[in-house]
Every structure is written in structure tokens, then in C-alpha cells.
Amino acid sequence: MFLFLLVAEPLAMTLKSQNDIQGIKIPGKHVITFCRYADDTTLTLANASSVKAAFQHVVKYEQACGLQINLKKTNGLHCKPSTASLNDLPPIPWTNLSLPLLGIVIGSPSGISSEWNRVLSRFKTEVKKLSAYTLTHNAKALLAKSKLLPLITYTAYIYPLSAHLRREISNKIENFIAGDSRLILLIDTLELPLNQGGYTVPNITLYCDILYVKPLAEYCQHRKEKTELTPACTLIEYNIGLQLSRLLSIPFRNYLPHAESPNQLYSHALVLCKKYNLSFEELRNFQTLAIYNSQIATKRNSNPTTTGTQWQNIHFSILPNNFCTFNYRSVWNTSPVMAKLHTPTPDGVTLCVLCHTRQETFSHLFFECPTTYSIWEYIYITSPNE
Numbered sequence: 001m002f003l004f005l006l007v008a009e010p011l012a013m014t015l016k017s018q019n020d021i022q023g024i025k026i027p028g029k030h031v032i033t034f035c036r037y038a039d040d041t042t043l044t045l046a047n048a049s050s051v052k053a054a055f056q057h058v059v060k061y062e063q064a065c066g067l068q069i070n071l072k073k074t075n076g077l078h079c080k081p082s083t084a085s086l087n088d089l090p091p092i093p094w095t096n097l098s099l100p101l102l103g104i105v106i107g108s109p110s111g112i113s114s115e116w117n118r119v120l121s122r123f124k125t126e127v128k129k130l131s132a133y134t135l136t137h138n139a140k141a142l143l144a145k146s147k148l149l150p151l152i153t154y155t156a157y158i159y160p161l162s163a164h165l166r167r168e169i170s171n172k173i174e175n176f177i178a179g180d181s182r183l184i185l186l187i188d189t190l191e192l193p194l195n196q197g198g199y200t201v202p203n204i205t206l207y208c209d210i211l212y213v214k215p216l217a218e219y220c221q222h223r224k225e226k227t228e229l230t231p232a233c234t235l236i237e238y239n240i241g242l243q244l245s246r247l248l249s250i251p252f253r254n255y256l257p258h259a260e261s262p263n264q265l266y267s268h269a270l271v272l273c274k275k276y277n278l279s280f281e282e283l284r285n286f287q288t289l290a291i292y293n294s295q296i297a298t299k300r301n302s303n304p305t306t307t308g309t310q311w312q313n314i315h316f317s318i319l320p321n322n323f324c325t326f327n328y329r330s331v332w333n334t335s336p337v338m339a340k341l342h343t344p345t346p347d348g349v350t351l352c353v354l355c356h357t358r359q360e361t362f363s364h365l366f367f368e369c370p371t372t373y374s375i376w377e378y379i380y381i382t383s384p385n386e
């Protein structure tokens with residue numbers, strides 16, 4: 001790899017120094033001709049003649065050093081299509097839609113939504129695959145954190161999740177963790193830490209919201225460090241600059257143009273900033289996990305659980321998982337007894353499976369049913385200490 005970089009550097013220097021190769025000028029006053037990451041090189045050129053000139057240099061370079069472009073893995077993305085100029089361009093596949101660069105799709109909005117669809121379908125397949133196993137809540141929480149959420153994180157860092165995608169992801173994970181809708185254990189309950197009666201399940205809605213607000217970090221950094229306005233920051237300034245400055249108590253910049261009605265993406269980010277009461281410093285030093293943890297702590301402090309149950313006895317480490325689950329469901333009254341499985345009907349489907357005379361509720365089945373009662377009696381009579 002280092003040898004490759006030593007050889008690749010002269011090519012980069014040559015491309016940079018040529019006057020006939022023009023890069024793309026972006027609003028922050030930079031001109032970008034190419035960017036490189038390890039052995040991936042991306043040329044960003046302003047016109048067809050620059051592309052041709054750059055490829056001529058590449059051909060010369062190939063003859064000189066023997067290193068060659070892998071044409072099978074080379075693609076071109078162009079805007080303002082004109083078929084005449086396309087014919088003269090180097091013989092690589094060209095498109096005017098979108099291209100993935102290092103896993104990030106750039107190009108038309110339809111390319112970005114199809115990228116989201118791809119990510120979402122992978123996510124759904126994974127949820128379906130994991131749902132086929134019988135898992136404890138502990139295992140599900142762990143899988144949601146380590147396997148399911150990371151599938152969306154990378155894309156969500158780059159392109160905000162739309163409202164309906166956030167809801168869809170949230171519902172999928174809730175269903176995966178809480179299980180059968182008729183026996184549902186509320187996700188809010190499952191989210192609690194072990195010592196408060198939960199399973200520390202991730203709060204997926206909060207997690208998605210935090211990823212949504214992430215783009216504002218760069219803007220706050222720019223305001224703090226007074227760096228040059230990048231394209232992303234320009235858009236934020238234009239859409240919600242004034243509202244955000246008011247919210248974060250930083251000086252207004254009235255001299256810049258501002259939109260009358262901001263784009264939905266930005267106005268929603270603003271709503272989330274208000275909802276989670278994020279400070280300027282928190283946004284500037286954006287750390288997903290730190291913000292997530294502090295929001296979770298705030299939420300828990302505002303509704304402390306008052307059940308008074310000794311949760312450590314239920315999550316006791318030497319108890320097998322099925323015992324823990326049984327105890328847990330008993331306390332939250334979510335055991336799958338007949339009275340919970342069926343709505344009471346005159347045909348008696350909710351009757352106790354042991355005595356067939358009364359409705360099968362948790363307390364009937366385990367304490368009041370004549371059959372169970374005789375077991376308690378037997379234990380009571382034979383236990384020498386009682």
C-alpha cells in the first residue's frame with residue numbers, strides 16, 4: 001500500500017498542476033479537482049475537455065510506471081448531458097443518475113432514495129432472519145444494538161431519515177423486541193435499565209432523531225470557529241439560520257439571504273433541537289452516544305419507576321433465561337394466559353385449561369385454581385420449616 005501511495009503521488013501532483021484540467025468550484029471558494037482515499041481516486045472535473053486531458057495524463061503515467069486503472073471498476077457520473085460530448089469521453093460506463101463513492105451515493109435525489117430503499121430492505125431482511133429464532137429480551141436488545149441499528153447508521157449520518165422511514169424502522173425494532181402484539185411489553189418499559197425493570201433495549205426513535213440532527217454539528221462548528229462557509233452550512237444558514245441562531249442564542253446574520261419558508265428537512269431538524277433541548281456546545285461537539293445517553297438519563301429522571309420491585313432478583317444472573325422471562329412477565333402481567341390471548345366470549349375460550357370453570361387469569365392459574373391450589377397445599381404440608 002505504501003509503495004502504491006509513493007507511486008500515486010506524482011500522478012496527483014501532475015493532475016493538480018495542469019491548467020487544462022479544471023476542477024469544480026463550490027460555494028465555499030474551494031476548487032476540487034480530485035480526492036483520494038487509499039487506492040480509490042475520484043476526479044471531479046468541470047467539463048469534458050478536462051476529463052479528456054486528465055485521462056491522457058493517466059495513459060502517459062501508465063506507460064511510464066506500469067500501474068494501470070482498473071477500467072472494470074471505473075465509472076463516470078455527468079450532469080448536463082449532451083450525447084455529442086459523451087462520445088469523445090474515455091470508454092467507461094457513464095451515467096447521469098447516481099454513483100456510490102466509498103459507500104456514499106451521490107447524484108440525483110432518486111439515487112439517494114433508492115439507496116435508502118436498499119438499506120431498508122437489508123434491514124428488514126435481517127430483522128426477519130433474527131425474528132425466526134426464539135430469543136430472550138436480553139438477546140434481542142443486544143442484537144438490536146449491535147446488528148440492526150448499525151445497518152442504518154452509516155447512511156443516516158449522510159442523508160437524513162425521512163419521517164416515514166424513521167417510523168418504519170422504529171416499528172420494526174419495536175415488533176422485533178416486544179414480540180406478539182397481543183402480549184405486548186411496551187418498548188418504554190423494555191428501554192428501562194435492568195435495575196428499574198427493563199432490559200436496556202435501545203430507544204430507536206431517539207437514536208434516529210439524533211442522527212437526523214447531526215448535520216447541524218458542522219454549522220455550529222463553523223459558527224464557533226468562524227471557518228469558511230461550506231455548501232452544507234450555506235444551506236443550513238439559508239433555511240434555518242435565523243431560527244437556529246435565536247434557539248442557540250448566537251448572533252444573527254441578517255446580511256445573508258434567508259428562506260421565507262425553510263425546507264422540511266431543515267425545519268424538522270430545528271423541531272428536534274427544540275424537543276431535545278440541545279445546546280450550542282452539545283451540537284458543536286456532536287457525539288451521538290453522549291447525546292443519546294444524556295437524553296435517556298433526562299427521560300428516566302423525569303419519570304422514575306415506582307413499582308418498588310426488587311429487579312435484581314428477577315434479572316438474577318444465575319437464573320436461566322427462561323426463568324428470568326417467566327418472572328419478568330409475571331411482574332409486568334404479560335404472561336400468555338387465556339384471558340390475555342382472547343377477548344372474553346360466551347363460548348368460553350378463556351376458561352382455565354386445568355379446571356375449565358373459571359376465567360384463566362394469571363392469579364387464577366397460579367394461585368386460585370383448585371388444581372394449582374392442591375399443589376400449594378402439598379408444598380405447605382410437606383415443607384418442614386413452614
Ligand SMILES: [Zn+2]
Pocket residue numbers: 352353354355356357358364365368369370371
Ligand atoms: Zn382453573
